Amino acid sequence: MYALVDCNNFYVSCERIFNPRLESVPVVVLSNNDGCIISRSNEAKALGLKMGEPVFKRKELIEQHKVKVFSSNYALYGDISHRVMNTLRDFSPFVEIYSIDEAFLDLQGINADLTAYGENIKKTIQKNIGMPIGVGIAPTKSLAKIANRIAKKRNGVFAIESDNQRLWALANTPVEDIWGVGRRYAVLLKKHGVSTALDFTNLSTDWIRRHMTVQGHRLKEELQGKSCIDLETVMQPKKNIATTRAFGKKLSDIEQIKESVSSHATSCAAKLRRQKSVARFVTVFIHTDPFSETQKYVSRSITVTLPEASNSDFVLAKAAIAGLHKIFIPNLLYKKAGVIVSEIGPESAIQRNLFESYDTERLNSVSQVTDYLNARYGKSTVKLAVQGGSRDWKLKQEKLSPNYTTRWEDLMEVF
């Protein structure tokens, strides 16, 4: 049996932990640059605020109902996520961290009543961390997802243990709410008269394979109680790593864009080092505002191949800037830039280049020192000169909450 644990309205709930005034009132958290609504409290949902909606379009409603609005505070959310995951490990040795706010647990060998076990998990996470969660328990991961959805409508825990419960749960799950059925498949399936998960399991395997590939086939089996998707307890190294951001305001000066691109490149390099990988391809892209009515949308990108795979700030930033120079067109107002690294392999097995080789040892010692200093004294304590100090490309974060758990200066004071 698997449990799917999912935090309720995760980002909003993180804000509430240290700010009890936010309880029982509408709260939303915005995407980077304070653009869209990406997390909503139940009260905000009830007001009709939608996921992904640009906040400026709902300004009136937000003011009228005094909705509390926050910028994304990923330092806080990441730390709370860690605490939740670590606590979950007390309940099973096999935990798959599926996303920042979700985890699958393997419950094999748990002899207790599973619903009671789920309730215990919920109580513990609430008490120790202050995070409300839902727990779905079922024989497969896809069914655990479905159980979790039902749990959230009840008091937070639901287990599918018998076949009758399974059929009931499937009949009460709209097809578009199945894990693995997105917008396109939902349209296709409805056209074929499929409206619930139960209907889906009654489709012929042949049809499903033809229209929804082998993944659809797997899904059908999972919903019928046959486990096809294993728990992945060890984190696989990423095959692509990206750092991309919209600018705080539109930019046309290449010097400023260079600052952002080189910062994104060093951020990719740091992510590579963290998973002990190196990358051979560095892709840079820039584009103008796709919503602009006064300027035509321009999007440019280029992929630079390094002579040798690397995870050095210097190497990646240099390649990214070289790429930027090739795609940059003057006199345009740019809105966003990003760096993506790919062709990723382990740093222990770099294919050397006979003709053009880096002094890897030297670069690595620099990385070690800068990583240490930045971990010890704070992000960007040491950085490349080209990353600059101008703030124009930096995110707009006007409603940022304190980093309650990761900065001494932000520690709460109790009087």
Add this chain to the structure above:
DNA sequence: TCTGGGGTCCTAGGACCC
């Protein structure tokens, strides 16, 4: 004025090989 930022997997089709 103001519209996020990450990821993965699968398949079809083209290029190429013998």
Add this chain to the structure above:
DNA sequence: TCTGGGGTCCTAGGACCC
């Protein structure tokens, strides 16, 4: 009337997830 039969690798695009 007749037109071989296998393979592999790569990429673009489409689907999905949070």
